[in-house]
Amino acid sequence: MEIIVLCLFCLLLLGTVFFGGSLVLALFLGLLLFWCYGLCRKTAPASLLRMTLQGIMTVRNILITFLLIGVLTAFWRACGTIPAIVGGASKWISSSQVVVLTFVMNGAVSFLLGSSFATAATMGVISMIMAQGMGTSPALAGGAILGGIYFGDRCSPVSTSALLVSELTKTDIYRNIHHMFRSALVPVAGSILFYLCLGRGDMNWHSQGEIVDFSFYFYLGLPVLLPAAAILVLGFFHVAVKKTMGASILLAGICALCFQHVGVLDLLHMAVFGFHPAHEELNRILGGGGLVSMVKVAAIVCLSSSYAGIFQGTGMLDRIREKVVLLSKKVGPFGTLVLVSASAVVTACNQTLAIMVTWELGKPLMEDREEMALAMEDSVVVMAALVPWSIACAVPLESVGAPMSAIPAAVYLWLLPLWHWAMAAVGRRFT
Secondary structure (H helix, E strand, O other): HHHHHHHHHHHHHHHHHOOOHHHHHHHHHHHHHHHHHHHOOOOHHHHHHHHHHHHHHOOOOHHHHHHHHHHHHHHHHHHHHHHHHHHHOOOOOOOOOHHHHHHHHHHHHHHHHHHHHHHHHHHHHHHHHHHOOOOHHHHHHHHHHHHHHHHHHOOOOOHHHHHHHHHHHHOOOOHHHHHHHHHHHHHHHHHHHHHHOOOOOOOOOOOOOOOOOHHOOOOOOHHHHHHHHHHHHHHHHHOOOOHHHHHHHHHHHHHHHHOOOOHHHHHHHHHHHHHHOHHHHHHHOOEEOHHHHHHHHHHHHHHHHHHHHHHHHHOHHHHHHHHHHHHHHOOOOHHHHHHHHHHHHHHHOHHHOOOOHHHHHHHHHOOOHHHHHHHHHHHHHHHHHHHHOOOOHHHHHHHOOOOHHHHHHHHHHHHHHHHHHHHOEEEEEEE
8 A cells, every 4th residue: 555655646746747736736735645544544633743743843943944044045145245256256267167167166155055056046057157158068067067056055064955864864964064075075076077078168258148247236345255254164163053054144134234235124125035136137147035935945845844754653664664674685775775765856856855755764774873864965865956857956957047968967966876885885984
């Protein structure tokens, strides 16, 4: 029966993607489906409600972080932090090495923001405009952007996926980040070498549009970099993530008031609805953020996490988990986790649910919680961005105007699980 229910859920998700329906609605219908399964198993409605709420409570810190991210990204736009970063970085992208610089710069900005979507909407857009202007293939540039934005989405101290993994595994996020940097050294180096070799575009400038000069609209002096510096400095000293983000929000608000002459009421409006300047081109590049921008993703996380409570409470995945353990004896713990992750990301359509399902099925594979956290970061977290119908892939590529053929060029996302798997095969650990 469990297999039938899961297959119905997969068909529901795939049908939603195929017909362009609402993923939130599909996930809500999935919740009703799992409730029906629980009722058929003679589980009381009150118990099912409790399981649902318990699942949501496991990510309560993530939901709070979502709210902070919404305010943070709006304030960073309004105070000039993001314009200063992307404007300064774009000056370096003027050589035949545009693709490798695209990968590096998107990786750096994503580490600061901790969000693949926010990075794609800012540095990703700038990078694609400049890369196409230099005659570089949109697929190659799109792959560099996709790999770069998930570098930070994986290992930034303000990344919601990194926070989710640390919450599930009950591990310290800063120790996880230390391990993640170690395991990423070779994949990052391999990606840079790949883009150095293949990223030499036509040096003739065929500009398809003017790059916005941010200095006409913002004060871009050193003080506006303080909010970003706060993330790095406080993160280095292992200050709690929510406190770190709160300090950055405060500094960004002060910078917006003092240097960009934003009114207090306007700043409060931006905190809720995001930064949306009147200038059309500027709004296309920098517009976004705010609490409202996080509503959909928060709903997805809530619904996805509610499944975990039902899975655990009803024992729905127990039989599948037993088969997963048997499989690990043939292909090893990490190899099994990769296969579980691939199945999860193909059917889940979003990174959060894939992480939750992979954790539920894969947690017996490794006793060391830190090892398990790193294994998830090197598998399901990045593999979610390799599935064309997953929002982790479709949204960033749509944001920057890259084709789906960019996926094979996101070499960092391919190398990371392959490198970890190879090291696991020879008995080397990164934790």
